[in-house]
Amino acid sequence: MAAAGLAEVVVVGSCMTDLVSLTTRLPKAGETIHGHKFFIDFGGKGANQCIQAARLGAKTLMICKVGKDSFGNDYIENFKRNGISTEFVGQTEDAATGAASIIVNSEVKTLFNPAPALAELDPQFYTHSDIFCCNESEAEILTGIPVGNPEDAGKVGLVLLERGCKLVIVTLGPEGCVMISVEEPIPKHIPAGKVTAVDTTGAGDSFVGALAFFMACYPHLSMEEVIRKSNFIASVSVQASGTQSSYPYRKDLPQDLF
Ligand SMILES: Nc1ncnc2c1ncn2[C@@H]1O[C@H](COP(=O)(O)OP(=O)(O)OP(=O)(O)O)[C@@H](O)[C@H]1O
Ligand SMILES: *[C@@H]1O[C@H](CO)[C@@H](O)[C@H](O)[C@H]1NC(C)=O
Numbered sequence: 001m002a003a004a005g006l007a008e009v010v011v012v013g014s015c016m017t018d019l020v021s022l023t024t025r026l027p028k029a030g031e032t033i034h035g036h037k038f039f040i041d042f043g044g045k046g047a048n049q050c051i052q053a054a055r056l057g058a059k060t061l062m063i064c065k066v067g068k069d070s071f072g073n074d075y076i077e078n079f080k081r082n083g084i085s086t087e088f089v090g091q092t093e094d095a096a097t098g099a100a101s102i103i104v105n106s107e108v109k110t111l112f113n114p115a116p117a118l119a120e121l122d123p124q125f126y127t128h129s130d131i132f133c134c135n136e137s138e139a140e141i142l143t144g145i146p147v148g149n150p151e152d153a154g155k156v157g158l159v160l161l162e163r164g165c166k167l168v169i170v171t172l173g174p175e176g177c178v179m180i181s182v183e184e185p186i187p188k189h190i191p192a193g194k195v196t197a198v199d200t201t202g203a204g205d206s207f208v209g210a211l212a213f214f215m216a217c218y219p220h221l222s223m224e225e226v227i228r229k230s231n232f233i234a235s236v237s238v239q240a241s242g243t244q245s246s247y248p249y250r251k252d253l254p255q256d257l258f
């Protein structure tokens with residue numbers, strides 16, 4: 001695959017069209033109510049991550065399938081506008097399904113984001129991923145350990161190392177995240193900066209997209225440094241509303257990140 005060979009970040013995952021209605025309350029079954037705003041947004045965890053990596057400057061390629069309809073056509077345009085290669089974006093009559101996303105960079109490193117999480121995840125996902133990155137609720141579904149603080153996240157990390165992961169990152173919203181690796185099996189809390197969050201939707205995907213970007217384009221950075229930078233980018237995304245609409249471009253970020 002010539003095109004895949006040139007890409008620095010390849011994302012296999014979902015892309016969804018979000019139809020967003022803003023209303024003062026939810027309608028009851030069968031009721032029609034007035035809303036005050038409606039918009040169509042681009043979403044889906046795989047696509048979000050790919051868009052964030054592309055906006056930071058990685059050469060990206062998306063592998064997914066959209067419907068043979070106007071939403072699918074629009075999504076392909078959205079990828080192209082963001083400079084993402086769409087050679088492997090298929091179109092089908094069947095509905096697209098979002099299950100899990102795998103990101104592969106040019107060093108064939110695999111970053112796995114188990115979203116949505118399944119308690120019975122195939123054990124090969126643990127052993128085959130170089131980086132296993134989950135949030136608090138995914139961590140609990142996978143391990144049964146409720147996660148509310150960095151200490152709990154460290155316990156999850158240890159369990160996932162036992163299952164064969166090489167490096168685990170558990171994201172903790174405003175608390176940043178915890179990382180742990182086979183090389184250094186002591187949980188390390190990497191806090192996020194204090195910001196005023198406006199809308200945290202899609203913060204996790206911004207984080208994973210940034211992680212893929214830095215791993216692919218700055219392979220000599222330590223994982224801790226990559227996580228610090230990704231925390232920063234995700235914390236920028238929570239300061240504006242929307243999902244992809246809140247993802248920063250490289251030109252608008254402090255240049256010492258790059
Ligand atoms: N309020 C916040 N302040 C600063 N940084 C934040 C905040 N919320 C999220 N972040 C950043 O985003 C990263 C991911 O957040 P989180 O753990 O909430 O992911 P998530 O639950 O998958 O997100 P979502 O499901 O809302 O997309 C965090 O590790 C942190 O870097
Ligand atoms: C974690 O990600 C899942 C998607 O897998 C999402 O539904 C859930 O709300 C997120 N959890 C937190 C604590 O944000």
